[in-house]
Amino acid sequence: MDSSTEDKIYLAARRIFVLKGMEGARMQEIADEAGMNKALLHYYFRSKENLFKAVFKDIFTKFFSKVKDTLFSNITSKDKLVVFIDSYIDLISSNPYVPQFIINEINRDPKVLKTLMFESGIEPQKILELFFNEVKLENSSEVDSRHIVISLMGMLVFPFVARPLLQMIYFNNDSETYDHFLKERKEVVKNMIFKLIEA
Amino acid sequence: MDSSTEDKIYLAARRIFVLKGMEGARMQEIADEAGMNKALLHYYFRSKENLFKAVFKDIFTKFFSKVKDTLFSNITSKDKLVVFIDSYIDLISSNPYVPQFIINEINRDPKVLKTLMFESGIEPQKILELFFNEVKLENSSEVDSRHIVISLMGMLVFPFVARPLLQMIYFNNDSETYDHFLKERKEVVKNMIFKLIEA
């Protein structure tokens, strides 16, 4: 570990904020996680709010740029859908607390969404519109493609955000079985979506 | 308004807790909402934690007993599914912040789930198992019914919890259009689910 102090703080903040949110996180906790003194956090980032914004912006960007990469790749729309579902379940699996983190923060302070879209190069609007259009191309059913996109997102995200409840109810709180269930879900969701966009 | 002081406190707490969660809510805020002094909250409920537990337990129960009513009604499994989707979208529409509230709290402190199930008469385990069995009866596809149940829940909940993002991206932040979209979604989700459980 020869990363700079600022990087250490940032990475520690990332872990804690994602787990506990802006309100639940404590500066002392982040300092402990980074292995240094609390005062240094303010030296580098001035305030908790600043530190949080830096983290949120990056995470938000990462989760949308992933879609972007898929959408601009040179494959058929159907393949894009397949790649999207595969890579998104992988992404969420590696960052299981991120979806809930994002959902919480955009509801807690809807302004961050606007500022985020204006201040930075992130354009979730365009990205989701593009995605919407890709789905539309494949959608032979009579259903509005927005309903399909939103259903897909719900199907992807819900098993992660509601994990404590679902794991207890359907899997006797056995974590490994639930992980296995999530892995097999990749194929399941793909099949479901293709069924939905059939004529 | 001739309701008792205790009721006023409870109802105010309900509104504030659902909106801001256990950590985000302030006792002063609840007192203001109830139109009385902060000290009275402690007089009637002793601590913030107690007040919160009372609220959470009721809300959690309400959201599961709704399923229960449907499941024990004397109609076909297919009709139960229809009624479930209809009444659940209605329920969430009238309480749009509740799903996220529940999700947050069971993730923040998974213990509440266990204590809730032991201390009270609530048995989400049995309820969701029953629901699972009903879906199974209708499910002619080769897919594990648990995947269907979880997908259904995701499809129902996601448009509400991700509303700020989706409304901005797909509906130019127009609240009325989004409400209309949610209304038409009732039929859409029903059709989607029946498509998924086809052979």
Added chain:
DNA sequence: GTCTATATGGCGATAGAC
């Protein structure tokens, strides 16, 4: 740059008058 010590404010909770 990094630490210790401390200032400042807010929140949950209680004491005590009425």
Added chain:
DNA sequence: GTCTATCGCCATATAGAC
């Protein structure tokens, strides 16, 4: 039962030594 005043704690933030 209901209020005002206040305690005690903890979290963010800063001052200042090194």
